[in-house]
Amino acid sequence: MSAAVLTGYKCNYCRQTYLNSSDLCGKCGSTASLFEFELPDDGSIVTFTTVWRGVDYLPQPYTLAVIDLGGEIQVLGRVKRGGQGIAINQKVRYAGKDEYGHIFELS
Amino acid sequence: MRKVSVIGAHEIKWGVLKEKPLLDMVSEAANKAITDAGIDRYAIQAIFLGNAFGEILTGQATLGSATANILGIPHVPSIRFECACSSGAIALREAFLNIAHGVYDYVLVVGVEKMNTKETPQILSAIATSFDFYDQKAGIVAPAVFALYASAHMKHFGTTKEQLAMVAEKNYYNGSLNPNAHYQKQVSLEEILNAPMIAEPLGRHDCSLVTDGAAALVLGPAETAKNYNSQPINILASAIAGDYYRVANRDSYVSFASTRIAARQAYEMAGVQPQDITCAETHDCFTITEIINIEDLGFFPKGEGGRAVQDGETRLAGRIPVNASGGLKAKGHAIGATGVGQVVEAVTQLRGKAGERQIKNVELFLTHMLGGSPSISVIHIFARGY
Ligand SMILES: [Zn+2]
Numbered sequence: 352m353s354a355a356v357l358t359g360y361k362c363n364y365c366r367q368t369y370l371n372s373s374d375l376c377g378k379c380g381s382t383a384s385l386f387e388f389e390l391p392d393d394g395s396i397v398t399f400t401t402v403w404r405g406v407d408y409l410p411q412p413y414t415l416a417v418i419d420l421g422g423e424i425q426v427l428g429r430v431k432r433g434g435q436g437i438a439i440n441q442k443v444r445y446a447g448k449d450e451y452g453h454i455f456e457l458s
Numbered sequence: 459m460r461k462v463s464v465i466g467a468h469e470i471k472w473g474v475l476k477e478k479p480l481l482d483m484v485s486e487a488a489n490k491a492i493t494d495a496g497i498d499r500y501a502i503q504a505i506f507l508g509n510a511f512g513e514i515l516t517g518q519a520t521l522g523s524a525t526a527n528i529l530g531i532p533h534v535p536s537i538r539f540e541c542a543c544s545s546g547a548i549a550l551r552e553a554f555l556n557i558a559h560g561v562y563d564y565v566l567v568v569g570v571e572k573m574n575t576k577e578t579p580q581i582l583s584a585i586a587t588s589f590d591f592y593d594q595k596a597g598i599v600a601p602a603v604f605a606l607y608a609s610a611h612m613k614h615f616g617t618t619k620e621q622l623a624m625v626a627e628k629n630y631y632n633g634s635l636n637p638n639a640h641y642q643k644q645v646s647l648e649e650i651l652n653a654p655m656i657a658e659p660l661g662r663h664d665c666s667l668v669t670d671g672a673a674a675l676v677l678g679p680a681e682t683a684k685n686y687n688s689q690p691i692n693i694l695a696s697a698i699a700g701d702y703y704r705v706a707n708r709d710s711y712v713s714f715a716s717t718r719i720a721a722r723q724a725y726e727m728a729g730v731q732p733q734d735i736t737c738a739e740t741h742d743c744f745t746i747t748e749i750i751n752i753e754d755l756g757f758f759p760k761g762e763g764g765r766a767v768q769d770g771e772t773r774l775a776g777r778i779p780v781n782a783s784g785g786l787k788a789k790g791h792a793i794g795a796t797g798v799g800q801v802v803e804a805v806t807q808l809r810g811k812a813g814e815r816q817i818k819n820v821e822l823f824l825t826h827m828l829g830g831s832p833s834i835s836v837i838h839i840f841a842r843g844y
Contacts, residue, residue, distance in 0.1 A: 371592070398613075398711045400605035401658040406586075406597050407579055412655075415602055417706045427596050427706040439613045452596030 355447035357390040359424055368424045391421035392445045393458065399430065399437055409451065418443055418455055428453035459558040463683035463690035463843045466495025466676035467805040469798075472640045472790045474574045475670040480516050481528050483672035484570050488529055491674035492566070496686045499529060502676070503562040505536035506553045508546030508569040509794035512538070514584040515575045525568055540794075542588035543743065544829025545569065546673070547797030547836035553677045554696045554838075563678055569798030570672040581668055585793075589831050590704045601665055601744065603705055603831060605657035608746035610711035612659065614761065617749060619659055621764035623650040625745035626663045628773055629781050633788025635815035640669045640790030664745040669790025673798040675805075680843055689809045692843035694730070694822070696836075697723035703833045712761075714828060716835035717754040721826075724837040725756070730822060732756030735839070737778060737807065737817050738824040739800035741832075742785040748772075751826060752780060755837075779817045782807060797836065800825040804840045 360369040362376035363384040375382045399416035414430045414437060430443060435457055442458035468490035470483055484507075492499050505526055513519045519538075526536035539549045546569025553565040573581055586594050589603070611617045627647050633639035645663060653661035676686075683690035699719035702708055709715065725731060732755060740755065742748035749763035757778050758766045766772060772780035783789040783803040786796060804823040806812045823840045 398606045398610040400602050400609055400660075401655075402597060402599065402602045402605070403655045403657065404582075405599050405602060405657070406594075409597050413597055415597055415606070417606060417708075417711070425706040425708075427593060427598070427704070429597060439609065450595075452592065 354392060355445050357392070357420070357445045357453065358387055359390040360385045361388055370424065370426060390423055394418040394420040394443050394445070394455070396437065396439055396441045396443060397425060398439055416455065426453055428455050431456045460560060461680035462554050462557045462677055462693045463680040464675050464693065464801065464805055464840070465678050465683050465687045465690050466491040466497065467802045468494055469638055469673035469802040470671065471638045472669050472671035472792055472799070475572070476574060478670070480518060480570065480572045481524055483572065483670070484525050484568055485528050487570070487672040487674040488525065488566060488568055491676050494687065495676035497564060497676055499531055502531060502534060502564050502566050504553070504556065505534055505566045505568065506549040507536065507538045508549035508798060509538055509571060510540055510542050510545045511571065511573070511584045511793060514587065515581065516572050521570070541834055542829040543741065543793050544797055544827040544834050544836045545794035547825070547827040547838070548698070550675065550798060550801060550838065551696045551698060551836060554693050557677055557679060565677050567675040567677060567798060568672070569795035571792040571794040572670045573668045573792065574670050593705050593831070598705060599657070601657035601660050604744040604746055605660045606705065607711050607750060608659050608744070611746060611750060614712050615764065617764035619651060620647070621749065621768050622659070622664055622745040623647050624767045625742065625748045626650045626787055628767070629742060629785040629787035632774060632782050632815055633784025635813070636784050636789055639784040639788050640667050641784070641788045660744055660746065666743045666786035666791040667788070669792040671790060671792030671795040671799060673795050673802045675798060675801055683843055688844060690843040691805045691808050691840050693838060694728035694841055695724040695839040697721070697727060698834065698836045699723070701833045703831050705831055712750065714750060714754055714832055714835060716832065717751060717826065717828070720835040720837045721755050724839055728839045730839065735778065735822050735824045736820045737782060738780050738826065739783060739785065739803050740780055740826040741828040742781055742787050743791060743828070747828065748780065748785070755824065755826060774815060774817060782812065782815050782817055797825070797827040800827065801838065801840070808840060808842050
């Protein structure tokens with residue numbers, strides 16, 4: 352399986368990073384300065400929760416976590432646990448995205 | 459800036475009010491606040507109303523105009539403010555600022571929310587509109603946001619599930635003494651701890667109630683307040699601050715930056731220290747939120763909120779009683795009304811009229827609401843004006 356790639360966007364002018372592309376940088380207003388870059392695949396869990404009563408389009412329970420990607424950006428994503436335990440500071444790897452958002456798996 | 463007083467205050471009994479139309483709730487709260495103020499309604503120069511989900515849950519927007527009309531003063535400027543849970547607190551702040559700066563003399567503040575109009579999933583979807591679009595899609599719901607904070611606080615400070623449960627137990631107890639509370643029964647620690655999980659580590663009893671409610675205040679200049687009500691309550695401070703909207707963008711999951719910033723501003727404006735505050739109503743949308751708030755408001759050092767709750771410091775007879783009304787947990791969380799309801803509690807306590815839940819020797823009362831993801835914090839400080 353080829354490694355999933357998480358793309359970020361960075362402003363060439365003020366260095367603000369974004370997860371979604373845009374016509375201009377919201378922080379400094381600079382136009383045509385956002386460039387695509389590849390975010391690190393490996394990250395660690397800043398905090399997490401397993402949701403038992405959540406949105407109806409995701410199978411319950413699902414685990415949500417704030418993931419720190421190499422100090423570059425923090426991302427909210429679902430974590431595939433495969434029956435394993437989970438803890439703050441645990442290492443995770445980017446596993447791709449679906450129509451709802453980003454997915455990570457325990458390293 | 460002129461000093462501003464609350465000269466009238468009233469809230470209806472909160473609960474599941476399926477039979478009571480939205481505007482009847484507004485009318486009852488507003489008319490009784492006007493009566494409490496002893497003011498002629500034609501002296502009211504503006505109406506500021508807090509409401510979050512009028513369109514989604516009741517099919518009625520433009521609640522400013524609807525309110526002025528039902529009160530028989532259709533030509534008075536009447537505006538609705540929306541900022542999720544802090545909608546009512548923001549309406550209050552805008553009224554305060556307008557009077558303080560001499561734009562108006564007398565302003566009616568209303569908070570109203572009718573939540574129990576649909577099935578639970580639709581109500582939860584309405585609440586989720588308070589969050590960033592991508593966060594919503596990713597599966598964020600209100601309990602999940604605060605569960606992220608609970609996990610971090612437990613990890614970093616050793617805060618326990620029992621301490622979370624003690625917040626709920628305390629607020630249920632306080633609510634059992636409040637005739638206006640949505641839920642007026644005590645709940646045992648054991649029952650709270652054994653409740654089904656909603657978003658780990660938060661169980662059903664860690665979550666606030668889905669409540670219909672309305673509350674209203676009449677504000678005016680302090681210098682003429684006693685011409686209307688013999689027990690006016692002065693607003694010593696009004697402060698507000700924001701935070702990153704997307705949940706993953708925060709620097710910390712053990713503290714709300716907006717609360718720390720707004721608190722610093724509020725204490726400076728009032729010329730007081732956190733330890734001078736007698737008691738507070740603070741945003742306990744989830745039990746962990748109250749623990750983090752009492753730290754961020756400076757009542758206890760960071761990380762010691764859970765211990766303070768365990769030691770009974772925030773109970774009615776404790777060092778700094780928190781959520782004497784029952785809070786969002788037991789008095790209920792009628793989103794846009796909650797911030798105004800907190801001030802009704804402040805007025806009631808400062809006037810010494812809180813009955814069985816009366817706190818002794820109340821001098822300075824602080825109210826605090828979070829709103830959004832939470833991406834906003836609103837704080838007011840009150841003292842007697844008589
Ligand atoms: Zn930029």
